[in-house]
Amino acid sequence: MHPDTHLALHRVRAAELRAEADAHRLAVAARLTGESANPAGLRTRVGWALVEVGLRLAAAPRTGIAAL
Numbered sequence: 001m002h003p004d005t006h007l008a009l010h011r012v013r014a015a016e017l018r019a020e021a022d023a024h025r026l027a028v029a030a031r032l033t034g035e036s037a038n039p040a041g042l043r044t045r046v047g048w049a050l051v052e053v054g055l056r057l058a059a060a061p062r063t064g065i066a067a068l
Helices: 003-034 039-059
Strands: none
Touching: none
8 A cells, every 4th residue: 555545544544533532522521411400310319319218228227116
């Protein structure tokens, strides 16, 4: 392969990779900023809070009449 052709292909591929990386960065940034306003994010946090409360209740030591 001619060196000039190889260099041109390399530059095109590098530009494609940079564009793909920029798109990925933008997508991640949009997801992180929109997550606080996203009802699904809130639903997930509330769900995990309920799981934590349930685990604490299940692991609580039972005393007296509660043990029956």
